[in-house]
Every structure is written in structure tokens, then in C-alpha cells.
Amino acid sequence: MRITSTTVLAGGLAILPGTLACDPNLRPARDSLSRRELAPRADTSSVKRPQFGSVPYGVSIGSCTVPGKVAITIDDGFHIYTSDLLDIFKRNGVKATFFVVADNGQFGRPLLGDPSGPFPALMKRAIAEGHQLGSHSWSHQNFLEISPQERQQELVKLEGTFVDVLGFFPTYFRPPYTAFDNAVVKQLADLGYHNVNYDLDTDDWKLDFAKSKSIFSSAVSSTSASTSSYIALMHELEEKSVHELAQFIIDAAKKNGYDLVTVGECLGDPPSNWYRDPATGGPVGGAPPPPDPTTSSSSSTSSTTSSKSTTSSPSSSSKSSSSSSSSKGSTIVTTTSIITTPVQRPTAPATTTPAPATTSPPAQGDARSLNSLISVGAVLLGGLGLLVYL
Numbered sequence: 392m393r394i395t396s397t398t399v400l401a402g403g404l405a406i407l408p409g410t411l412a413c414d415p416n417l418r419p420a421r422d423s424l425s426r427r428e429l430a431p432r433a434d435t436s437s438v439k440r441p442q443f444g445s446v447p448y449g450v451s452i453g454s455c456t457v458p459g460k461v462a463i464t465i466d467d468g469f470h471i472y473t474s475d476l477l478d479i480f481k482r483n484g485v486k487a488t489f490f491v492v493a494d495n496g497q498f499g500r501p502l503l504g505d506p507s508g509p510f511p512a513l514m515k516r517a518i519a520e521g522h523q524l525g526s527h528s529w530s531h532q533n534f535l536e537i538s539p540q541e542r543q544q545e546l547v548k549l550e551g552t553f554v555d556v557l558g559f560f561p562t563y564f565r566p567p568y569t570a571f572d573n574a575v576v577k578q579l580a581d582l583g584y585h586n587v588n589y590d591l592d593t594d595d596w597k598l599d600f601a602k603s604k605s606i607f608s609s610a611v612s613s614t615s616a617s618t619s620s621y622i623a624l625m626h627e628l629e630e631k632s633v634h635e636l637a638q639f640i641i642d643a644a645k646k647n648g649y650d651l652v653t654v655g656e657c658l659g660d661p662p663s664n665w666y667r668d669p670a671t672g673g674p675v676g677g678a679p680p681p682p683d684p685t686t687s688s689s690s691s692t693s694s695t696t697s698s699k700s701t702t703s704s705p706s707s708s709s710k711s712s713s714s715s716s717s718s719k720g721s722t723i724v725t726t727t728s729i730i731t732t733p734v735q736r737p738t739a740p741a742t743t744t745p746a747p748a749t750t751s752p753p754a755q756g757d758a759r760s761l762n763s764l765i766s767v768g769a770v771l772l773g774g775l776g777l778l779v780y781l
């Protein structure tokens with residue numbers, strides 16, 4: 392059974408019996424999770440959070456705005472198969488989005504930011520290879536079952552890990568279990584997060600992989616890449632999701648004319664907007680945050696979008712050549728290429744599903760040149776010593 396954002400919103404809640412996107416059986420009780428901490432961590436609690444870019448805040452984003460794209464989103468990692476998954480994506484020349492947690496409740500799995508574990512290096516590798524990393528909270532709590540203060544902690548703590556490892560933190564978030572209501576959506580907007588849903592659920596956590604393949608292939612073969620696009624959901628906790636389903640999805644999507652891209656790309660959002668610079672609160676490598684007047688009261692769930700589409704575009708130099716950015720080897724080149732991919736602006740009807748009482752205009756606007764990607768690469772290289780993967 393699959394839920395759509397529409398269904399969810401119509402019901403007032405994003406979670407319905409039997410429609411969970413993540414398997415509640417795959418994690419231990421909340422109490423045991425909440426005790427797992429990693430310190431010290433960067434503290435982002437006082438970072439300003441203007442809502443930059445033209446992708447809406449305060450709504451449930453359930454589909455792409457750029458036709459012909461399949462944005463694979465992988466939830467609940469990183470995990471023991473992440474390296475293999477990155478290899479598969481690299482071999483096939485495709486990009487994806489990982490909604491990560493610090494603690495996914497898997498026994499023995501190090502916390503995401505644990506410097507003695509494998510994940511910090513994999514986070515850098517994923518960024519260097521052009522993938523997008525979004526937040527899925529610190530420990531995968533159901534946001535409908537915890538207090539606003541706990542929700543904020545779940546977000547801010549994971550931001551600390553991102554800053555510790557990469558120097559910036561995400562502006563894209565998927566609530567655990569895709570569970571949210573109006574209050575959650577508003578809080579996410581206030582904290583500068585896009586609330587990302589999906590419109591193609593492979594149901595891979597149910598472990599019926601034949602069914603998962605059928606769901607995916609039926610979707611992409613029954614629609615036209617010239618007019619359709621998808622935000623597809625899968626996970627990386629199960630070996631077969633990575634070693635079997637991932638390649639199948641890639642092949643089926645390509646066979647039917649779809650490009651596999653990140654969520655940011657399928658929404659026409661420049662990579663610099665996928666992350667927030669903790670020093671400025673603005674886009675990574677971009678201009679300073681937009682003047683606050685419009686967004687200042689980040690409490691705008693209802694007015695959402697548009698006003699914030701203030702695109703304070705970081706574009707200063709229109710397009711820097713793709714490979715120019717890099718003095719540093721392949722890593723950056725890769726990153727840059729992704730970024731330089733012309734970001735098509737939404738020509739399709741808005742796919743964002745308005746939060747309860749909101750109407751969200753289609754994310755549109757500018758076709759900001761993704762020069763900023765280069766800045767992402769620069770940031771990575773410069774500040775973070777990403778040279779590791781050269």
C-alpha cells in the first residue's frame with residue numbers, strides 16, 4: 392500500500408495505519424536510541440535560517456517539477472551497504488539522494504559522524520560524487536510522537552554531524568515514517584527545511600523484492616518521460632535493496648527514458664541551495680542570506696513559498712566551466728559536472744502538495760546557473776580537506 396502526499400494531507404496526518412514508509416520493526420525502542428550521542432558536535436542552534444531558493448517551504452513536496460527525471464531517495468542510512476550502493480551509482484553514472492540518520496537503530500552500527508567509523512568518509516565521497524545528502528533526523532523518531540523541542544533536537548543534532556564532517560548542513564528533510572502534521576511542517580519551515588515526500592514507493596522494507604521491482608517498472612513503463620517524473624523511495628538497510636533493487640531501478644528508469652538525478656535537480660534547485668552554510672545561514676558558497684524582511688518571521692507556513700522564492704541567487708559568475716573548478720582532481724570534476732547540468736526550471740505544473748491550508752505556487756523562476764556547485768566543490772575542498780578521495 393502506498394500513500395501519496397495528497398492522501399496524507401487530506402487526512403490531516405501524514406501517517407496512516409499500514410502505510411508507514413519505514414519499517415518500525417527495524418529499529419529499537421526510542422529510549423535506547425535517544426541515549427546514543429556523539430560529542431562534541433558543532434552547535435548550529437543559533438544559525439540563521441532564511442528560506443532561500445525557489446523550492447517551497449512549509450509544504451509537502453511529493454513530486455518533481457522537472458519532467459523526465461527519477462529521483463531515487465534512499466532512507467535510513469548510511470549502513471553497511473552504502474559503499475556498494477555508491478559503487479553501483481558510480482558505475483551507472485547516476486545520482487541519488489540519501490536521507491540519513493545519525494542512529495538508525497541497527498545493532499553495532501556506528502553513529503553517522505563517529506570519526507572512528509566508516510561513515511564520515513562515505514559522506515564526503517557521496518558529496519564528491521554528486522549525490523545529495525538530506526536529513527532524516529538524528530535517531531528516526533516519529534515526529535508526531537515527540538515534542539517540538541525534541542523535534543528540534545533531532546534536527547539540530549544531525550546538523551552538528553554534517554558540519555563536523557562536511558562543514559555545512561542540509562536544507563532538505565524527510566520526516567521518519569513520513570509522519571508529519573501541520574505543526575511539524577511549520578516547524579520544519581521555520582528551521583529552514585524543505586519537507587520531502589515521494590510519489591513512488593518501492594515498498595522494499597516489506598522484503599518482497601519481486602513486488603518492489605514490479606511497482607517500479609509498472610510506474611516508469613506506463614508513463615512518458617516527456618511529461619512525467621518521480622521521487623522514488625527505497626532504503627539501504629536490506630542487502631537486496633542495494634544489491635538487487637538498485638540496479639533494477641536504474642535499468643528500468645533508463646530503459647523508459649528517465650534520467651536518474653537528485654531531488655534537488657528534479658526540483659530545479661541549484662546545489663548550493665541544498666545545504667546551509669553555518670557561518671552565514673545562507674546557501675553554501677553563495678551570497679549572504681537574503682534580506683530578512685520577507686522571510687524573517689520564518690513562521691510562515693501558510694504563506695509559504697513564493698515570498699521566499701527570493702532567489703538570492705548566488706550567481707555571481709554565470710557559468711563557470713564545468714571542469715574549471717578544479718584544481719583538485721576527479722572529485723571536484725565529478726561534483727562540478729553534476730552541478731553544471733543545466734538545471735531545468737519547472738515547466739510542469741507544480742507538484743508540491745500544499746500543507747494543510749496552503750497553496751503553493753509552483754516552484755519556478757530563475758534558472759540560476761549552477762555555478763554554485765563549483766562552490767560546493769570549493770567548500771569541500773577548501774574547508775573540508777576532501778582531498779581524501781582524489
Ligand SMILES: [Zn+2]
Pocket residue numbers: 412413466467527531567568
Ligand atoms: Zn526512515
